[in-house]
Structures are given as C-alpha cells and as structure tokens.
Amino acid sequence: MTTLAERAEVASGYRARRTLPLRVELVRQLKRRRTLVMGAVLAVLPFVLAVAFAVGGGPDSRGGRVTLMDTATASGANFAAVNLFVSAGFLLVIPVALFCGDTVASEASWSSLRYLLAAPVPRVRLLWSKLAVALGLSLAAMVLLPVVALVVGTAAYGWGPLEIPTGGSLAPGTAAQRLLVVVAYLFVSQLVTAGLAFWLSTRTDAPLGAVGGAVGLTILGNVLDAVTALGDWRDFLPAHWQFAWADAVQPQPEWGGMIQGSAVSVTYALVLFALAFRGFARKDVVS
Numbered sequence: 001m002t003t004l005a006e007r008a009e010v011a012s013g014y015r016a017r018r019t020l021p022l023r024v025e026l027v028r029q030l031k032r033r034r035t036l037v038m039g040a041v042l043a044v045l046p047f048v049l050a051v052a053f054a055v056g057g058g059p060d061s062r063g064g065r066v067t068l069m070d071t072a073t074a075s076g077a078n079f080a081a082v083n084l085f086v087s088a089g090f091l092l093v094i095p096v097a098l099f100c101g102d103t104v105a106s107e108a109s110w111s112s113l114r115y116l117l118a119a120p121v122p123r124v125r126l127l128w129s130k131l132a133v134a135l136g137l138s139l140a141a142m143v144l145l146p147v148v149a150l151v152v153g154t155a156a157y158g159w160g161p162l163e164i165p166t167g168g169s170l171a172p173g174t175a176a177q178r179l180l181v182v183v184a185y186l187f188v189s190q191l192v193t194a195g196l197a198f199w200l201s202t203r204t205d206a207p208l209g210a211v212g213g214a215v216g217l218t219i220l221g222n223v224l225d226a227v228t229a230l231g232d233w234r235d236f237l238p239a240h241w242q243f244a245w246a247d248a249v250q251p252q253p254e255w256g257g258m259i260q261g262s263a264v265s266v267t268y269a270l271v272l273f274a275l276a277f278r279g280f281a282r283k284d285v286v287s
Contacts (some may be wrong), residue, residue: 029133142186166230
C-alpha cells in the first residue's frame with residue numbers, strides 16, 4: 001500500500017503546467033498522416049495552377065474587365081495572390097477545420113482521452129495544448145501555400161511588382177509585406193471556423209463529424225451571404241468579409257472591411273472557444 005508520506009511526496013512533485021507539453025503534442029500531430037497529406041495538397045496546388053496556365057496559355061480577361069486572376073502570370077507576387085484568392089473561400093477552410101476539429105474527437109475515438117485525463121492532465125491544460133497546436137498548424141498551412149506559390153511563381157514568371165487589376169502596381173518589397181497582411185487576415189477570419197470545429201470536437205467522439213460539421217456550416221454561411229435579400233444582416237456573417245483582404249493589395253489600402261471582418265470572426269470564435277472549455281469541463285468522459 002502507498003503510505004500517506006509517499007502520496008504527499010507525489011503530490012508535492014506534481015505540476016499541472018508540466019503535463020502534456022506543447023512540443024509533445026506538436027510532434028504527435030506532425031507525425032499524423034492527415035497533417036502530411038494536408039501539407040502536401042497545399043504545397044502541390046501552386047504547381048497545378050502553374051501547369052494549368054502553361055497548358056492553357058495564361059488567363060485572359062473577359063469582356064474587357066481585368067481581374068486578379070487575369071494578372072496571375074505577371075509576376076511571382078501576382079501568382080501568390082491568385083493562389084490565395086482561389087483558396088480562401090474553401091480550400092483554406094479545410095486544414096483549419098481538420099486540425100481543430102480532429103484534435104479532441106480523435107483522442108475520444110481512439111479511447112485514449114480518458115487515459116490522458118487520468119495521467120493526470122487537467123482538462124483545461126489538455127484543451128489549451130491541443131488548441132494551441134491546432135491553431136499553430138492552421139497558421140502554418142496558410143503560410144505554406146503563399147510561400148510555395150511565391151517560389152513557384154518567381155521561377156516561372158520572374159520577380160517583379162504586384163500588378164493591380166484596377167491599375168497601378170506595388171513594388172516587390174511592398175507586395176511581400178501586403179501578402180503577409182493578407183495571410184494574417186485570412187488566419188483571423190478563419191478563427192470562427194476553428195472555434196466551431198474545436199467546440200464540435202469536444203462534443204462528439206467522431207472526428208469526421210466535427211470536421212464535416214465545421215466545413216458544412218462554413219459553406220452554409222457562404223450560401224446565406226449570397227442571399228442579397230438579407231440586406232445588412234449579412235454583415236454579421238463571417239463569410240461576408242472573407243475577401244476583404246483584397247483591400248490590402250491596393251495602392252492605398254483600405255482597412256475598414258478587414259477590421260469589421262476580424263471583429264466578427266474573433267467575437268464568434270471567443271464564444272465558441274468558451275463553450276468548448278465550459279462544456280468539456282463538465283463532460284463525463286468515458287472514451
């Protein structure tokens with residue numbers, strides 16, 4: 001039997017903050033197949049678009065109207081911007097939903113969640129570790145795409161200014177800074193998806209349910225935003241502001257739309273994260 005003195009010694013050496021270190025959780029998630037597959041998909045996309053432009057002869061403007069897509073082959077910066085444009089609406093939603101929605105639910109599906117809590121890892125500590133790693137991987141995914149696109153685009157089309165469809169251009173250094181702003185805004189705008197996926201992950205033992213639910217509700221938000229009859233109510237939809245980053249790649253950037261979009265996304269995300277922590281703290285974990 002364990003004596004009271006031995007129990008006291010164990011208790012005195014216990015530190016909740018030392019349980020489930022971030023580096024351990026990060027290594028575990030990096031080794032998972034879904035992380036490697038998602039990274040490969042994002043890294044391959046610029047090559048696919050470059051091949052498509054090479055085969056198709058480059059994008060052409062329609063009806064005399066020049067869009068961002070029409071300037072894709074103007075420079076590496078333009079190519080990177082186009083990759084973000086074609087990915088922002090859906091593709092970049094998937095890694096966020098995957099990393100945040102799979103993190104807790106997968107432990108439950110493997111029946112390892114209860115063993116983590118019995119280690120003992122405090123529930124708040126477990127959620128913070130998993131959420132921090134999930135958000136870190138989501139940000140890494142969003143950085144990976146434009147970085148690879150910039151390299152591929154520069155190799156294919158040269159290093160030059162960012163040509164703006166409405167007229168004018170941005171010097172390469174300025175363009176790189178603006179692209180960093182775009183990536184930062186895309187990450188903030190996807191926090192609502194992260195919050196939704198993470199909350200669902202604490203409510204279900206099915207990872208696909210959490211991931212699919214987050215992606216499905218995000219798509220629903222895009223559909224509702226297309227309903228013009230909603231009028232000003234669309235301003236409360238995160239999807240309404242998903243392309244506000246385009247204002248950052250103008251000669252004179254406009255910040256109003258990005259500020260409103262960030263405020264909407266962060267507000268929803270904080271509520272969803274709070275619900276996740278509150279619900280998990282009271283949840284009877286049996287798996």
